[in-house]
Amino acid sequence: MTIITIAQLTIREAQRRKILWAALLMGILFLLVFGIGLHLIWREMTLDNPYDAPEMFEVPANFLTMAGLYVTNFLVVIMAVLISVASISGEIESHLVDILITKPMNRRDLIMGKWLGFGVMTTLYTFMLGGGVMLISRLVTGLALRQPIAGISLIALNALVMLTVSIAGGTRLSTLANGVVAFMLYGLAFVGGWVEAIGGLFRNETAVNLGIVSSLLLPVEALWRKAAIIFQPRMTGSTSFAGPFVVTNEPSDVMVVYAVVYIVGLLAFALWSFQKRDM
Amino acid sequence: MPDYAIETTHLRKEFGRKVAVADLTLQVKRGEVFGFLGPNGAGKTTSVKMLLGLTAPTAGDATLLNAPLGDRRTRTRIGYLPEHFRFYPWLKAVEFLDLQGRLYGMETQRRRNVIPQLLQRVGLAQATELKLAAFSKGMTQRIGLAQALMNAPDLVFLDEPTSGLDPLGRRLVREIIAEVSATGTAVFLNSHLLSEVEQTCHRVAFIREGRVLETHDLSQWDEDAISVKMRVGRISAELLAHLQTLSADVYQTDDGFVHVTVSAEKDIPTLVNWLVAHNHALYELNLERLSLEDRFLKIIGNHSGDTLTA
Numbered sequence: 399m400t401i402i403t404i405a406q407l408t409i410r411e412a413q414r415r416k417i418l419w420a421a422l423l424m425g426i427l428f429l430l431v432f433g434i435g436l437h438l439i440w441r442e443m444t445l446d447n448p449y450d451a452p453e454m455f456e457v458p459a460n461f462l463t464m465a466g467l468y469v470t471n472f473l474v475v476i477m478a479v480l481i482s483v484a485s486i487s488g489e490i491e492s493h494l495v496d497i498l499i500t501k502p503m504n505r506r507d508l509i510m511g512k513w514l515g516f517g518v519m520t521t522l523y524t525f526m527l528g529g530g531v532m533l534i535s536r537l538v539t540g541l542a543l544r545q546p547i548a549g550i551s552l553i554a555l556n557a558l559v560m561l562t563v564s565i566a567g568g569t570r571l572s573t574l575a576n577g578v579v580a581f582m583l584y585g586l587a588f589v590g591g592w593v594e595a596i597g598g599l600f601r602n603e604t605a606v607n608l609g610i611v612s613s614l615l616l617p618v619e620a621l622w623r624k625a626a627i628i629f630q631p632r633m634t635g636s637t638s639f640a641g642p643f644v645v646t647n648e649p650s651d652v653m654v655v656y657a658v659v660y661i662v663g664l665l666a667f668a669l670w671s672f673q674k675r676d677m
Numbered sequence: 678m679p680d681y682a683i684e685t686t687h688l689r690k691e692f693g694r695k696v697a698v699a700d701l702t703l704q705v706k707r708g709e710v711f712g713f714l715g716p717n718g719a720g721k722t723t724s725v726k727m728l729l730g731l732t733a734p735t736a737g738d739a740t741l742l743n744a745p746l747g748d749r750r751t752r753t754r755i756g757y758l759p760e761h762f763r764f765y766p767w768l769k770a771v772e773f774l775d776l777q778g779r780l781y782g783m784e785t786q787r788r789r790n791v792i793p794q795l796l797q798r799v800g801l802a803q804a805t806e807l808k809l810a811a812f813s814k815g816m817t818q819r820i821g822l823a824q825a826l827m828n829a830p831d832l833v834f835l836d837e838p839t840s841g842l843d844p845l846g847r848r849l850v851r852e853i854i855a856e857v858s859a860t861g862t863a864v865f866l867n868s869h870l871l872s873e874v875e876q877t878c879h880r881v882a883f884i885r886e887g888r889v890l891e892t893h894d895l896s897q898w899d900e901d902a903i904s905v906k907m908r909v910g911r912i913s914a915e916l917l918a919h920l921q922t923l924s925a926d927v928y929q930t931d932d933g934f935v936h937v938t939v940s941a942e943k944d945i946p947t948l949v950n951w952l953v954a955h956n957h958a959l960y961e962l963n964l965e966r967l968s969l970e971d972r973f974l975k976i977i978g979n980h981s982g983d984t985l986t987a
């Protein structure tokens with residue numbers, strides 16, 4: 399009950415402080431630019447080659463759609479951190495939590511409520527952006543991705559991973575330190591993912607292991623690669639490295655389970671850490 | 678077991694090597710207005726935070742309304758106005774109180790009834806739909822007070838409730854404290870405004886370095902120290918020597934006045950009779966009851982030796 403109250407409050411805050419509107423407006427703008435751009439490029443390509451077979455265009459259509467989804471993934475991951483990074487630490491520093499947690503509620507309800515509120519917002523936003531990109535590319539290029547819902551869900555899971563990192567950090571770190579940790583972890587996983595991918599091409603085991611360790615530290619890049627594979631099965635098994643949006647090595651399903659365990663574990667840590675600290 | 682609103686035994690809090698509260702042992706009765714006084718950094722706020730479960734005590738025990746610290750059900754009967762009260766600036770006054778009521782587990786109907794009354798009571802009836810961001814400091818403090826009384830608590834902690842309030846606001850706080858106390862609510866009041874404490878509290882504790890130095894019942898206190906200030910013709914050594922037999926606290930000031938602290942009113946005629954009998958010309962005699970501030974300075978000063986020498 400209290401969890402729901404706090405979650406509602408969190409969403410109302412995003413509304414009142416115009417975060418929701420800013421994100422929606424900029425999201426629409428993003429989709430607009432993506433749609434117009436895709437339309438222009440697509441017209442150019444198909445006009446110049448009217449006699450080519452439609453299969454010819456599958457690769458560029460795929461590439462452009464994956465680029466859009468890649469940016470979507472990046473945006474929601476960043477957004478998940480930005481909206482939540484100051485929430486707990488800021489309210490501890492300003493002693494605003496004091497009159498909340500002296501009410502007949504559990505301290506953990508506050509954390510759970512905030513997590514839920516932010517989680518609902520980032521998940522909806524992920525589906526809006528990701529779904530928008532897919533819909534636009536479908537309308538413009540006719541490309542149908544293989545498992546759109548499963549893929550977007552993985553991106554949403556990514557956002558939840560980052561959200562949980564930022565919530566957990568907020569129980570102990572100052573807002574700025576928390577932001578630094580969250581973004582640097584993300585950067586680390588990002589680079590780790592590439593090291594793993596390229597290492598895989600050259601069959602360098604140490605590089606691959608380094609990548610795996612960084613994925614364990616923060617499973618977001620691995621989840622993205624998994625999502626990319628789910629979206630576009632044709633690329634599986636391709637041996638050439640074709641840029642950051644095109645994934646050649648698929649992380650195992652265990653990674654998805656790991657990400658869920660990661661979120662639950664980190665959330666449990668956040669609850670414990672918030673419970674134990676002095677205000 | 679006696680029925681206390683607050684009972685603490687050897688409550689202690691250390692922050693690393695810093696001892697914020699050394700040894701807090703006190704009892705507050707039900708319905709009592711209890712003043713908790715002490716210099717800056719004495720550990721008042723830390724004590725309140727321990728009692729409210731914001732900060733975990735390093736050692737010691739306490740009960741609120743006979744329940745151990747941290748008992749969640751008891752919290753439905755406790756109100757709290759923190760030291761630097763503020764809240765989400767994007768909430769309207771009425772929404773803010775409604776949220777607090779919900780967190781207290783109050784029914785919708787009861788919240789609807791109580792909120793307008795409370796806003797009226799703290800003088801914010803016009804600000805119901807105003808966002809907290811638009812509140813002045815005093816208005817913020819007022820709504821903080823309203824929030825602390827939302828659940829008609831049996832025990833309310835007010836940490837410097839009058840900070841930022843104008844004289845009208847301060848009087849309002851005094852009146853509200855008297856009202857809730859009359860209905861049986863115990864009030865634990867941290868304040869530096871001693872004249873107000875004097876007007877509102879039944880008992881006061883003086884603390885310093887996280888220890889209770891003295892606890893006094895204010896109703897029994899008026900009598901025990903009256904300062905007499907007088908102007909006599911010639912201040913002889915004999916005069917001063919005799920006065921010292923009447924009072925331990927005798928001194929002379931540059932403006933020609935002699936100050937004597939007597940412990941009871943009945944000592945005053947004795948003093949005057951002696952002066953007349955011994956041909957001392959008495960030109961002027963004033964009574965000055967010791968204000969709480971005088972006592973505060975005296976008590977805190979008296980006990981300061983043990984640290985200043987350290």
Ligand SMILES: Nc1ncnc2c1ncn2[C@@H]1O[C@H](COP(=O)(O)OP(=O)(O)OP(=O)(O)O)[C@@H](O)[C@H]1O
Pocket residue numbers: 692695696697698715716717718719720721722723724
């Ligand atoms: N979180 C903390 N970490 C370290 N020291 C602290 C902390 N909180 C309080 N203190 C120290 O504990 C002592 C008591 O502080 P507290 O805030 O309880 O004083 P106070 O009596 O409320 O003072 P004031 O009248 O100024 O409000 C101070 O010396 C303070 O520096």
Ligand SMILES: [Mg+2]
Pocket residue numbers: 721722723760
């Ligand atoms: Mg204080």
